Amino acid sequence: MDTIILGIESSCDDTSAAVIKNGVLLSNVVSSQAVHEAYGGVVPELASRAHQQNIVPVVHEALKRAGVTKEQLSAVAFTRGPGLMGSLLVGVSFAKGFARSLNIPMVDVNHLQAHVLAHFIKESEEDNSQPEFPFLCLLVSGGNSQIILVKAYNDMEVLGQTIDDAAGEAIDKCSKVMGLGYPGGPIIDKLARQGNPKAFTFSKPHIPDYNYSFSGLKTSFLYSLRDWLKEDPDFIEHHKNDLAASLEATVVDILMDKLRKAAKNLKINEVAVAGGVSANNGLRNSFREHAGKYGWNIYIPKFSFTTDNAAMIAITGYYKYLDNDFCTIDKPAYSRVTIYYSVSPKSESTNSFLRNTCMSSIPSPNPMYFTGILN
Ligand code: KG4
Numbered sequence: 001m002d003t004i005i006l007g008i009e010s011s012c013d014d015t016s017a018a019v020i021k022n023g024v025l026l027s028n029v030v031s032s033q034a035v036h037e038a039y040g041g042v043v044p045e046l047a048s049r050a051h052q053q054n055i056v057p058v059v060h061e062a063l064k065r066a067g068v069t070k071e072q073l074s075a076v077a078f079t080r081g082p083g084l085m086g087s088l089l090v091g092v093s094f095a096k097g098f099a100r101s102l103n104i105p106m107v108d109v110n111h112l113q114a115h116v117l118a119h120f121i122k123e124s125e126e127d128n129s130q131p132e133f134p135f136l137c138l139l140v141s142g143g144n145s146q147i148i149l150v151k152a153y154n155d156m157e158v159l160g161q162t163i164d165d166a167a168g169e170a171i172d173k174c175s176k177v178m179g180l181g182y183p184g185g186p187i188i189d190k191l192a193r194q195g196n197p198k199a200f201t202f203s204k205p206h207i208p209d210y211n212y213s214f215s216g217l218k219t220s221f222l223y224s225l226r227d228w229l230k231e232d233p234d235f236i237e238h239h240k241n242d243l244a245a246s247l248e249a250t251v252v253d254i255l256m257d258k259l260r261k262a263a264k265n266l267k268i269n270e271v272a273v274a275g276g277v278s279a280n281n282g283l284r285n286s287f288r289e290h291a292g293k294y295g296w297n298i299y300i301p302k303f304s305f306t307t308d309n310a311a312m313i314a315i316t317g318y319y320k321y322l323d324n325d326f327c328t329i330d331k332p333a334y335s336r337v338t339i340y341y342s343v344s345p346k347s348e349s350t351n352s353f354l355r356n357t358c359m360s361s362i363p364s365p366n367p368m369y370f371t372g373i374l375n
Contacts, residue, residue, distance in 0.1 A: 007314025010091030011083025015054035018310035019066035026066035048086030077317020080108035081334035088333035108327035118312035141275035142168035153319035160210025170214035195245025272299035
């Protein structure tokens, strides 16, 4: 019997729905919200309202393009967190109501796990380009920078992560300081292609283990720019490309230094990258250079699977469905990733990555939870 999963993503400013049949992608519809451009960042209330407007037509379109009726669905998978609470609530509520009305299971998906599993989205039966377990995944997005050891679809361990800002956030903020548009990542990427990555140097963090820090780089960029602007009020205009290239090169160096260390220490040469920042050309090129120099087998997602999309939610839902790992209606959305200790046997048996993730709004009774915020 076929397993057909509808995936729903609404964690930030993209409303998306996708259909996966037996692990193969049939459709992936994404509606991005242009409304935030004027504000230089995502406005949570506007995002939530736009999700409300978009969710029904987006799901309808995904089913139509997949040639699937809602009665054929095996389950509805949805992003339960982390993300913006108002945005998540739209997708979570819709998914629960839809699954209930069809009397099919619902599968809750951790958005970060889904970014990693985007590498398993198959666009055809013949597509065999997936990484082999165990592999390392550098997860870099607007809200996260993590090195993850991926042991199986549902068994992941966070080896290191940012102790302050994420890589994407730092790039976006520096771009904002330069007066460029929103989001800054793609703009910096484009300008960097014409610039000299060695033109300027910015400070790099010295923190232990596999953790990252990007707040110092942000400050270093801001202060340097402030000094240069005193000398030349048109400094940004004159050096836009070099500034972008130098900033990008610094971020890429910081990311790759720790990843290289992890790959060497763990003796793993299957290395993947995921998340919105993995669209960055400088980072992609650095991955290719590392493949040549260190013999890595690298996995770089298609551009459409780097930023938020429901295909990655559907594939994660598919593997959780095969594991009979379903969600009950009372599980709420969660906005942040927190350390979580549960006394329930189900949670005890789940892996360290998932054990480390849960909700900031914990449902009533009991579990002993929340010992600290990871992200
Ligand atoms: O994964 P994502 O779509 O959303 C979450 O944060 O979950 O990532 C968004 C981030 C933003 O910071 C955006 O500027 C960055 O990804 N980004 C890029 C590029 N495209 C998107 N950063 C650098 N170069 C790009 N080409």
